Amino acid sequence: MSAVRHHPLAILVATLCYFGLGAVWFTMFRNPWLEGIGRTMEQLQSSGVSPALAYGIALLMTLALALFLSWLIQVTGPLTASRGAQVAIILWFCVVFTTWATEYAFEARGVRILAINTGYSLVGMVLMGAVLGGWRREQP
Secondary structure, eight states: OOOOOOOHHHHHHHHHHHHHHHHHHHHHTHHHHHHHHTOOHHHHHTSOOOHHHHHHHHHHHHHHHHHHHHHHHHHTSOOOHHHHHHHHHHHIIIIIIHHHHHHHHHHTOOHHHHHHHHHHHHHHHHHHHHHHHHOOOOOO
16 A cells, blocks of 8 residues: 555645535525525524534535545545546545435435535535645655
8 A cells, every 4th residue: 555645735725625616506506405405594594503613614524525535545546636536426426425315315305405415515526536636746
């Protein structure tokens, strides 16, 4: 097994790409997403959950995902952007999609909200995988 060398700048860029995508994604799909979770924006805002806490948790969990994906890409083969994206898709399907689809089936949630929530993860993880797999560290 090859040595794992995380590239902090690549991890930061990948994290910010995924996190930034969330802002765009959930702005584009705000109304169908709210409908899918059965809430209004007013209900979310009055829930008592601090937006700073929610965004902080989201950012930390995205960073954890970037670290794990960086490790997984490195230990499973060559580093290329396309291979990083492939690893991300496999990870997404085997973990994210299967887990959410099973949960949504038992909760009788619709395919539309499943597509919105897991689609964000898919696109975000593909971006992340491409960044992490394709990142080239400058040689000293």
